[in-house]
Amino acid sequence: xxxxxxxxxxxxxxxxxxxxxxxxxxxxxxxxxxxxxxxxxxxxxxxxxxxxxxxxxxxxxxxxxxxxxxxxxxxxxxxxxxxxxxxxxxxxxxxxxxxxxxxxxxxxxxxxxxxxxxxxxxxxxxxxxxxxxxxxxxxxxxxxxxxxxxxxxxxxxxxxxxxxxxxxxxxxxxxxxxxxxxxxxxxxxxxxxxxxxxxxxxxxxxxxxxxxxxxxxxxxxxxxxxxxxxxxxxxxxxxxxxxxxxxxxxxxxxxxxxxxxxxxxxxxxxxxxxxxxxxxxxxxxxxxxxxxxxxxxxxxxxxxxxxxxxxxxxxxxxxxxxxxxxxxxxxxxxxxxxxx
Amino acid sequence: xxxxxxxxxxxxxxxxxxxxxxxxxxxxxxxxxxxxxxxxxxxxxxxxxxxxxxxxxxxxxxxxxxxxxxxxxxxxxxxxxxxxxxxxxxxxxxxxxxxxxxxxxxxxxxxxxxxxxxxxxxxxxxxxxxxxxxxxxxxxxxxxxxxxxxxxxxxxxxxxxxxxxxxxxxxxxxxxxxxxxxxxxxxxxxxxxxxxxxxxxxxxxxxxxxxxxxxxxxxxxxxxxxxxxxxxxxxxxxxxxxxxxxxxxxxxxxxxxxxxxxxxxxxxxxxxxxxxxxxxxxxxxxxxxxxxxxxxxxxxxxxxxxxxxxxxxxxxxxxxxxxxxxxxxxxxxxxxxxxx
DNA sequence: AATGATAGCGCAAACGTTTGTCTTATTTGT
DNA sequence: ACAAATAAGACAAACGTTTGCGCTATCATT
Numbered sequence: 001x002x003x004x005x006x007x008x009x010x011x012x013x014x015x016x017x018x019x020x021x022x023x024x025x026x027x028x029x030x031x032x033x034x035x036x037x038x039x040x041x042x043x044x045x046x047x048x049x050x051x052x053x054x055x056x057x058x059x060x061x062x063x064x065x066x067x068x069x070x071x072x073x074x075x076x077x078x079x080x081x082x083x084x085x086x087x088x089x090x091x092x093x094x095x096x097x098x099x100x101x102x103x104x105x106x107x108x109x110x111x112x113x114x115x116x117x118x119x120x121x122x123x124x125x126x127x128x129x130x131x132x133x134x135x136x137x138x139x140x141x142x143x144x145x146x147x148x149x150x151x152x153x154x155x156x157x158x159x160x161x162x163x164x165x166x167x168x169x170x171x172x173x174x175x176x177x178x179x180x181x182x183x184x185x186x187x188x189x190x191x192x193x194x195x196x197x198x199x200x201x202x203x204x205x206x207x208x209x210x211x212x213x214x215x216x217x218x219x220x221x222x223x224x225x226x227x228x229x230x231x232x233x234x235x236x237x238x239x240x241x242x243x244x245x246x247x248x249x250x251x252x253x254x255x256x257x258x259x260x261x262x263x264x265x266x267x268x269x270x271x272x273x274x275x276x277x278x279x280x281x282x283x284x285x286x287x288x289x290x291x292x293x294x295x296x297x298x299x300x301x302x303x304x305x306x307x308x309x310x311x312x313x314x315x316x317x318x319x320x321x322x323x324x325x326x327x328x329x330x331x332x333x334x335x336x337x338x339x340x
Numbered sequence: 341x342x343x344x345x346x347x348x349x350x351x352x353x354x355x356x357x358x359x360x361x362x363x364x365x366x367x368x369x370x371x372x373x374x375x376x377x378x379x380x381x382x383x384x385x386x387x388x389x390x391x392x393x394x395x396x397x398x399x400x401x402x403x404x405x406x407x408x409x410x411x412x413x414x415x416x417x418x419x420x421x422x423x424x425x426x427x428x429x430x431x432x433x434x435x436x437x438x439x440x441x442x443x444x445x446x447x448x449x450x451x452x453x454x455x456x457x458x459x460x461x462x463x464x465x466x467x468x469x470x471x472x473x474x475x476x477x478x479x480x481x482x483x484x485x486x487x488x489x490x491x492x493x494x495x496x497x498x499x500x501x502x503x504x505x506x507x508x509x510x511x512x513x514x515x516x517x518x519x520x521x522x523x524x525x526x527x528x529x530x531x532x533x534x535x536x537x538x539x540x541x542x543x544x545x546x547x548x549x550x551x552x553x554x555x556x557x558x559x560x561x562x563x564x565x566x567x568x569x570x571x572x573x574x575x576x577x578x579x580x581x582x583x584x585x586x587x588x589x590x591x592x593x594x595x596x597x598x599x600x601x602x603x604x605x606x607x608x609x610x611x612x613x614x615x616x617x618x619x620x621x622x623x624x625x626x627x628x629x630x631x632x633x634x635x636x637x638x639x640x641x642x643x644x645x646x647x648x649x650x651x652x653x654x655x656x657x658x659x660x661x662x663x664x665x666x667x668x669x670x671x672x673x674x675x676x677x678x679x680x
Numbered sequence: 681a682a683t684g685a686t687a688g689c690g691c692a693a694a695c696g697t698t699t700g701t702c703t704t705a706t707t708t709g710t
Numbered sequence: 711a712c713a714a715a716t717a718a719g720a721c722a723a724a725c726g727t728t729t730g731c732g733c734t735a736t737c738a739t740t
Contacts, residue, residue, distance in 0.1 A: 005483060007726060016688045023728060033688055050457045054728035058398040059695055074622075082413055088441070095458065098438050100426070117390045118435065143345060260628055282414075287627050290601055339507040347696060358720050363698060373718055395696035399725055 006047040015039055020023035020295055043045070063157040065095045067120035069111050071103045071128055076281050077299045078126065081150070085124055085306030092311050094121070101128040109136045116140055120311035122247040123147040124303065127154060146313035148327075150306035151299070160313070162329040166196055166278065169295035169333030170248070173276045175250045176293060176335055177246045178211050182274065186219045186237045186244030187256060188230060197250070200278075204248065219244055227257045246274040252281045263289070280336055293337040302331050346387040355379055393634045405435045406650055409451050411443045411468055411492070416621050417639045421490070424644030425464055432651050434461070441468040442514035456480055462650035463487040464643065467494060484651035488667075491639070495535070500653070502646040502669040505544035506536055506618065509635035509673030513616045514547035514552070516633060516675055517586045522614065526559045526584030528573045528594055537590065539560075544588065559584055566647065567597045574601040587612040590665035592621040595631045603629070620676055633677040642671050 002009075008026075012019045017036065025032045026049075042141045043049075057063050068085055070078045082098065097120060099111035108128050113136075115123065124143060125137065134154045139149055146160070153161040170184055177185050187204055190197045197282035205215050218240055221233035230249075249255040256279035259269055267273050269289040277284075280294035309327055316325065344350075348366075350357045357376065365372045365380035366389075397403050408425055410418045424437065429436045437460060439451035448468050453476075455463065463485060465477065474494045481487055486500070493501040517525050527544055530537045547554050559579055561573035570589075577584055589595040595617035599609055605611050610627040617624075620634035648666055656665065 008728095009726075019727080020691075020729075021689055022480050023726095024689090027728090031688060036688080052726055053400075053458050054394060054398040054401075055695095056728085058392075058394040058715050058725090059694065061394075063394060073413060073422060074416060076414060079413040079419055083440075095437060095454070097435060100423075114435070118393050193437060256627070263628070287596075288603060288629075349696075359697080360699075360721075361719055363696095364719090367698090371718060376718080392696055396726095399697050401725070575693090661688090 005052070005189060006044070006049040007052065008049075011040060011043055011047065011049060015043060039075040061119075062121050063119050064093065065097050065118070065120050066122040066124060066307065067099065067111075067115040067118075068095045068100055068124045069099045069108065069115070070126040071101050073098070073100055076283075077151075077297070079280065081126070081299040081303035084300040084302070085307040088304055088307035089313065094311075103128045103130060105131050105133075112140060116143060116145065120145065122314055124306045124310055125149050126152045128152075133189060139142055144317060146310055146317065148306045148309045148313070150302050151297075156327055157328075158324075160306075160309050160325070160327045161303050162327075162331065163307070164196075164201060164297045164333050166295055166297065166332045166333040167199045167203035169278075169297075169335055170200050171207045172335035173248060173293065173295055174204055174207035175211070176337070177274065177276065178207075178213070179276070180246075182244075183213060184216070184219065184242055184244045184246075186247040187221065187222060188233045188237070188247060188249045188258060189222050189293065190250045191222065191224060200248070200250070223254055225250070230254050230257040231261045234258050234265075238262070238265060238267075244273070246276065249275060249277045249291070251279045252277050252284050252291070252294065256284075256287060257290050259287075259291070276335075278333070283336070288336055293335055294331040296336045297333050298331055305329055305331065345392070345393065346384070346389040348389075350467050351380060351383055351387065351389060355383060361362040395648075401459075401463055402461050403459050404433065405437050405458070405460050406462040406464060406647065407437045407439065407451075407455035407458070408464045409439045409441060409448065409455070410466040411441050413438070416623070417491075417619060421466070421639040421643035424642070425647040428644055428647035428651065430588065433659070434651075443468045443470060445473075446472050452476055452480060456483060456485065459635075460656055464650055465489050466492045466645045468492075484657060486650055486657065488646045488649045488653070490642050491637075497668075498666055500646075500649050500665070500667045502642050502667075502671065503648070504536075504637045504642060504671045504673050505539060506635055506637065506673040507539045507546075509637075509675055510543035510619075511547040512675035513588060513633065513635055514544055515551070516677070517554070517614065517616065518547075518551050520586075520614070522584075522586040523553060524556070524559065524582055524584045524586075526577045526587040527561065528570060528577070528587060528589045528598060529560060529562050530590045531562065531564060538589070540588070556582075560588055563590065563594055565590070565594060570594050570597040571601050578602070578605055578607075584613070586616065589615060589617045589631070591619045592617050592634065594633065596624075596627060599627075599629050599631070616675075617636050618673070624678070630678055633675055635673045636676045637673050638671055645669055645671070 008019045008022045012022045021032060021036065022040050025037040028037060066089060068082065073079050085095050101108035101111060105128055108131060123140060125147060127149065134156065135146065149159060149161040151163055153163045158202065161186060174185060189200055192198065201220065208215050221236050223229040223233045237247065247258060249258050255275050259275055262269060262273050270292060275291040276293045277291040278295045280296045284290035313325065348359045348362045361372060361376065362380050365377040366384060368377065406429060408422065413419050426436050437455065441448035441451060445468055448471060463480060465487060467489065474496060474539065482575045489501040491503055493503045514525060527565060529540055541560065548555055561576050563569040563573045587596050587598060595615050599615055602609060602613050604633060610632060615631040616633045617631040618635045620636045624630035653665065
């Protein structure tokens with residue numbers, strides 16, 4: 001039963017019309033008679049006609065596909081992001097082609113090249129951790145393929161990007177803790193090179209100053225995200241003369257490690273010591289002592305916005321509007337207090 | 341700097357050859373002179389020529405793309421599976437188009453239809469939880485698009501599928517627990533409709549019989565995977581006259597819910613009660629009391645095998661070999677004991 | 681009755697590539 | 711020197727669709 005795929009020609013032959021008439025009839029073109037249109041549409045339905053996408057794409061010189069390149073689908077942040085992109089794509093009747101760089105610059109280059117050859121109409125990218133050189137990225141743009149970065153974005157000004165700013169969320173977190181009576185608030189931050197870590201430290205200090213609480217630099221520890229370093233940071237903090245009663249941790253994984261350490265030190269979570277973290281992974285729903293609150297970074301929204309910008313750029317290039325557009329959208333992280 | 345994309349025509353015009361000569365030269369066709377070939381290849385390189393994929397695909401009537409439809413990328417099981425498929429696809433110079441059904445039959449139909457219209461060359465599918473009717477799936481095959489199911493597979497014989505059998509893993513799990521001194525082993529299973537749940541129950545009972553342990557049906561509870569039902573199941577089990585000292589849970593999420601419940605009931609995990617679960621998600625590395633062991637179901641291998649079968653089918657259909665092929669690969673789940 | 685408008689449809693080109701066939705010029709064999 | 715063989719490249723068709731243009735018949739207007 002190898003069902004033959006119906007083409008316009010097939011329909012045209014059966015009804016003794018020309019291919020162009022059939023095509024127009026299917027599009028309800030006014031210059032085709034009603035009877036003809038009806039006939040064509042009826043037969044098309046019977047034969048289950050569907051336009052051959054490759055033919056269409058070929059003719060229109062576009063693929064109706066946007067490419068997405070991100071480090072790793074396994075991180076919930078990114079698989080959630082995909083959903084944002086897919087939703088926008090679906091609205092625009094586009095498909096999404098996904099590539100994972102696995103944080104490897106070489107793979108990233110390969111994927112980008114493959115996507116260029118596939119002629120994706122646009123790209124949404126979260127660059128790999130180690131990408132410092134952006135030439136292979138910019139190269140794509142010169143082929144008229146708009147490219148929008150999200151979350152992990154290059155430090156360039158003449159590009160379109162969507163990223164998050166955790167300053168406001170951090171402020172909210174500190175104020176939340178102060179309102180709950182905490183005066184000594186610790187931080188387990190990541191490496192200072194990361195932009196977000198700078199933001200965290202600065203916002204933390206500003207928030208304290210605003211509330212007239214003296215800043216104690218010994219309350220700021222760092223980790224490289226490994227469990228070992230996190231425990232070390234906890235050790236430092238807990239061994240202080242006046243240890244903190246609350247701690248901000250760079251992300252949920254670190255939070256969980258830290259919480260575990262605190263429990264081993266016989267501290268009662270949410271009583272002797274509280275935790276507030278970043279990212280708000282669903283994983284925290286599954287642990288006994290999740291952080292009190294998280295600064296959410298909205299992967300869905302970030303990615304969605306990035307995809308929307310891609311489509312905006314696509315519409316612009318159709319109109320050949322002259323002036324280039326460089327959007328730099330910042331999505332503010334917000335504190336989400338976990339319901340007990 | 342709108343870099344124009346190079347075509348064969350462009351090269352032909354510049355060198356004053358015909359398009360066909362250029363095409364052949366690039367393919368090192370013997371009937372093209374060496375000088376000409378060299379000239380063409382040189383210019384092609386300079387102009388950064390890359391064949392227009394859509395034109396190729398259109399001409400060849402194939403897309404070099406396989407579609408993957410699965411319930412949800414957020415589940416690590418599936419994002420891991422994607423990697424298996426991508427690796428095989430990459431080897432065969434294919435792209436992967438991903439669609440998520442979100443366990444919704446309607447969306448599944450839409451995606452399948454879209455992929456058919458996109459003319460994907462083959463499909464790898466893990467069907468949605470609620471898919472009972474397989475017509476929309478089989479329909480695709482009649483368009484000569486090979487389709488291979490994995491993990492969640494229809495109960496049909498004339499299809500290609502890769503799934504896992506957890507019987508052996510379950511047996512191993514039960515024996516492992518018995519060796520560790522457990523005699524009353526409970527089960528929190530999923531809905532009985534699911535094939536894997538049947539397998540679990542049967543293997544569980546067989547393993548007990550083999551070890552001459554009497555089967556007590558009250559030790560088998562069920563959940564619909566929600567936290568609420570899981571807690572209910574735990575309540576039943578713990579309220580038994582002789583409650584279990586170990587419990588098999590259908591998956592890691594359920595395990596974590598169950599463990600949490602047990603802790604609230606003041607039970608010492610791994611002392612008063614042990615847990616063994618299925619799937620072995622990385623999430624369990626981040627909780628204080630993970631299950632003792634998991635039955636691993638190898639998403640990467642399952643998906644990889646499924647993709648390989650797709651390509652085998654594609655090769656067959658090129659040779660128009662007559663007899664159809666129906667592979668039913670079963671990958672055995674294995675017990676993985678978590679290192680403390 | 682002659683002219684113009686209009687409705688309804690067909691023709692053909694175009695997108696980029698591959699490939700079977702045809703053409704031309706050169707070389708080979710005798 | 712002439713036929714035959716070969717080498718090197720051109721021509722054209724095809725894949726399915728859309729779309730500008732052209733054609734014909736019908737109808738309305740004067």
